[in-house]
Amino acid sequence: MSFAKWIGASVGWSFGGPIGAIIGLALGSLIDGSSSKTNRYTRSKAPTQSGDFEVSLLILSSLVIKADGKQDQRELDFVRRQFVQMYGKDRANHAFRLFKEINKQSNISLRQVCLQIQQMMDHASRLQLLHFLFGIAKSDGHVAVSEVFVIERIANYLRINHRDYESIKAMFYSASNNAYKILELEKGATPQDIKKAYRRMAKKYHPDKVQHLGPEHQKGAEEKFRKVQEAYEQLQKEVGF
Numbered sequence: 001m002s003f004a005k006w007i008g009a010s011v012g013w014s015f016g017g018p019i020g021a022i023i024g025l026a027l028g029s030l031i032d033g034s035s036s037k038t039n040r041y042t043r044s045k046a047p048t049q050s051g052d053f054e055v056s057l058l059i060l061s062s063l064v065i066k067a068d069g070k071q072d073q074r075e076l077d078f079v080r081r082q083f084v085q086m087y088g089k090d091r092a093n094h095a096f097r098l099f100k101e102i103n104k105q106s107n108i109s110l111r112q113v114c115l116q117i118q119q120m121m122d123h124a125s126r127l128q129l130l131h132f133l134f135g136i137a138k139s140d141g142h143v144a145v146s147e148v149f150v151i152e153r154i155a156n157y158l159r160i161n162h163r164d165y166e167s168i169k170a171m172f173y174s175a176s177n178n179a180y181k182i183l184e185l186e187k188g189a190t191p192q193d194i195k196k197a198y199r200r201m202a203k204k205y206h207p208d209k210v211q212h213l214g215p216e217h218q219k220g221a222e223e224k225f226r227k228v229q230e231a232y233e234q235l236q237k238e239v240g241f
Helices: 003-010 017-028 034-038 050-065 073-087 089-103 110-120 123-138 145-157 162-170 178-182 191-204 207-213 215-240
Strands: none
Touching (some): 050 145, 073 089, 073 123, 073 215, 123 145, 123 162, 145 162, 191 215, 207 215
């Protein structure tokens, strides 16, 4: 599949609004005449497609990577590896070409991009975006304060509540209370509280929640689900039930 057909076939609502403008500018450097063509699209209420999620990842990943004032090759390699795992080599190559063009843009409005995503993307998919962004930040072995600041701003703009944000954030840190945070609990929770929280979080992070995005996004969802299971098993041992 050619680059033009790939982007046209896989993207729905993200062809409109501020995201459409960003993609149009990026495509203008890759495909003759594509910028003006892209700008004719308008945002619709079509369901989130795999390509919409993909484009959102590309733009937000670029903003997180540049948050600490430098672009670490390990972070770029992480993005590429993740796209190869999710989409296969050919589609990942297309995506990374687009990512490099997006990465050159210096005037992207984080707020406007996130507001479009929040309006058009379901909650479970937005949680999956956040999980991926923390993975990028951690890929160089250290999550910089500036990266956490940007990811927290993204979470706020995406209307991801503080408990959900802390739950996903805790999956990328090693601390004594992480299991509680992943399950959205306070220390001292009773076995009954822990069991109830586990059932709630397992439902919230179940991979089926993002099945509409296609099988390529199941792995990330499975990672979140596994972290919930590991947190529950850890608290079972600590509390003794």
